[in-house]
Amino acid sequence: MNSYKHSVVLDVDKCTGCTTCVRHCPTEAIRIIGGHAEINTDRCIDCGECIRVCPHKAKKAMCSKFEHYLHYKWKIALPAPALFGQFDGLDDVDSVLQGLRDIGFDDVYEVAKAAEIVSGYTRVFLKSEGIKKPVISSACPVISRLISLRFPYLKDNILPLLPPMEIAALEAKKRAKQQHPEFSDEDIGVFFISPCAAKVSYIRNGYGDYKSNVDVVVSLSDIYFLLLGAMKKNVTPQVTSEAGMIGIGWASSGGESSAILNDSYLFADGIENCIQVLDSIENGNIPQIEFVELNACIGGCVGGVMTIENPFIAKTRLQTVRRYMPVSKNFLSSDINFVPDSFITDSLPNYVPISRLSDSLAESMRMMAKIQDLRKTLPGIDCGACGAPTCRAFAEDIVRGLSNDRKCVVLEHEKNEECEADKNDG
Amino acid sequence: MSESLKFHFDVDGDNFVSAGQASVQVKKNLRRLGLPPEIIRQVSIALYEGEINMVIHAHGGEADVIVYEDKIEIILADKGPGIPDIELAMQEGYSTATENVRSLGFGAGMGLPNMKRYTDEMKIESEVGVGTTITMCVYLK
Numbered sequence A: 001m002n003s004y005k006h007s008v009v010l011d012v013d014k015c016t017g018c019t020t021c022v023r024h025c026p027t028e029a030i031r032i033i034g035g036h037a038e039i040n041t042d043r044c045i046d047c048g049e050c051i052r053v054c055p056h057k058a059k060k061a062m063c064s065k066f067e068h069y070l071h072y073k074w075k076i077a078l079p080a081p082a083l084f085g086q087f088d089g090l091d092d093v094d095s096v097l098q099g100l101r102d103i104g105f106d107d108v109y110e111v112a113k114a115a116e117i118v119s120g121y122t123r124v125f126l127k128s129e130g131i132k133k134p135v136i137s138s139a140c141p142v143i144s145r146l147i148s149l150r151f152p153y154l155k156d157n158i159l160p161l162l163p164p165m166e167i168a169a170l171e172a173k174k175r176a177k178q179q180h181p182e183f184s185d186e187d188i189g190v191f192f193i194s195p196c197a198a199k200v201s202y203i204r205n206g207y208g209d210y211k212s213n214v215d216v217v218v219s220l221s222d223i224y225f226l227l228l229g230a231m232k233k234n235v236t237p238q239v240t241s242e243a244g245m246i247g248i249g250w251a252s253s254g255g256e257s258s259a260i261l262n263d264s265y266l267f268a269d270g271i272e273n274c275i276q277v278l279d280s281i282e283n284g285n286i287p288q289i290e291f292v293e294l295n296a297c298i299g300g301c302v303g304g305v306m307t308i309e310n311p312f313i314a315k316t317r318l319q320t321v322r323r324y325m326p327v328s329k330n331f332l333s334s335d336i337n338f339v340p341d342s343f344i345t346d347s348l349p350n351y352v353p354i355s356r357l358s359d360s361l362a363e364s365m366r367m368m369a370k371i372q373d374l375r376k377t378l379p380g381i382d383c384g385a386c387g388a389p390t391c392r393a394f395a396e397d398i399v400r401g402l403s404n405d406r407k408c409v410v411l412e413h414e415k416n417e418e419c420e421a422d423k424n425d426g
Numbered sequence B: 001m002s003e004s005l006k007f008h009f010d011v012d013g014d015n016f017v018s019a020g021q022a023s024v025q026v027k028k029n030l031r032r033l034g035l036p037p038e039i040i041r042q043v044s045i046a047l048y049e050g051e052i053n054m055v056i057h058a059h060g061g062e063a064d065v066i067v068y069e070d071k072i073e074i075i076l077a078d079k080g081p082g083i084p085d086i087e088l089a090m091q092e093g094y095s096t097a098t099e100n101v102r103s104l105g106f107g108a109g110m111g112l113p114n115m116k117r118y119t120d121e122m123k124i125e126s127e128v129g130v131g132t133t134i135t136m137c138v139y140l141k
Helices: A020-024 A049-053 A081-085 A093-102 A111-126 A141-150 A152-157 A164-179 A197-205 A220-231 A245-249 A271-282 A311-322 A361-377 A391-399 A409-425 B021-032 B037-058 B099-103 B111-117
Strands: A008-010 A030-033 A036-039 A059-061 A074-079 A188-194 A216-219 A265-269 A291-295 B004-012 B060-068 B071-078 B121-127 B131-139
Touching (some): A081 A093, A081 A311, A093 A220, A111 A164, A111 A245, A141 A152, A152 A271, A152 B037, A164 A188, A188 A197, A197 A216, A245 A311, A265 A271, A271 B021, A361 A391, A361 B021, B004 B037, B021 B037, B021 B060, B037 B060, B037 B131, B111 B121
Parallel strands (some): A188 A216, A265 A291
Antiparallel strands (some): A008 A059, B060 B071, B121 B131
């Protein structure tokens, strides 16, 4: 079960053990052990919240450097649409695409183009008979993993389509082979320019049995700085953009939903909001809707931890970029009525009962009873000094044998005072 | 084997915003016990509907979820107005919720029917002017 590879790395020298990340982690996956933060990989959903809140910048998303992968003979950039929201005064996507070619990529396949294809097939899929509604977007890997860990009942609601990044990778490779039959599979390198840590994990681990077609993930912020240098050369870019308003719109929360072209949808962003929405769907406590778009990052992909700009500013910039664009440049025919097999994934993540105390119900009940008793003795102020996010989590850690009650500074302090009092009496 | 584990909640009748919290908490606890997802869903929906009912009609009350090795019992007790005609109250779509509550999206008359649908046993004891106690049971096997 520990085989899941995450992409959040800790700089131990910078970590002061301050507990900020511990208290912000939505799955209570972090503890302070031996003076610094440790992540429980079974629980981590790669949401990036700890990277975002760390006051010491001790947490980073692990990414590859473009310059280390120049051995590929044919390098294809897959820019996430969020990239276009990072530049001040950008009014033409083509100048970014030109910049990508100028810094060394041989071809660019916009993820926004693939997003328009996904939107088209989503509209087709929503019309099919016998599917579980509401259909939940498969684009945000944090949400897919969260569902597999905490909302197993909803796993059949996940849209069985590959996310735009994967379709972009498939199509980009196909195009490269058509244009350059002389290149072998090993010669072609697909580089996803990622706004978030979760996509890095997705690519490294795959999705259920599905293996990603992306070869290298580079950070959007790294590429941004390379592009800044390249884009200043006042040249008129080649016109190569292959996406419209719908594709670019996927960068921010609500973009994917609006592309289903009816008003029967819900979109939410921010991991806590997403958890609340999933809870409500599970309880049957939401209005009848067709589609649900959930983004772990506030604002959607523009809020990813590897972006530069504030998500709301980036979103506003994208509005400028989208102006005068056609609604879509893909999936223009309205008589497509089936989804090609190559775009479908039935490889859903398996339910992993991470929070389960024990394999046996009787044992779980005994442990839970101990946790309840122990909690009554703890101060209940959730100070975090023991290294756990709450007194409840601390009690659970003790019962699981992962911690001990001497780590509670409040209890220790009370004990010391009692000792002092005894001494004085004596 | 008579071991059991009890989760107790005071359902605050004055705070509409907090209605549904016991259900969220129970869901978390049942996950920790490693119960099957379908069972967790049944219990959390039944409890959720019960909580909402107590807040809407009875100024709150008390909710207990008791986990046994072979079943989960949900007991909802309030000191509200009582249900004069239980058979009528059990009909889908029948509701005595106020306009105010309906405007929030509640009061569709599905609360009690859903509680029955998602549990294996349900018993309503009610006396007008005294209160209502609903006992529900979900079997684990």
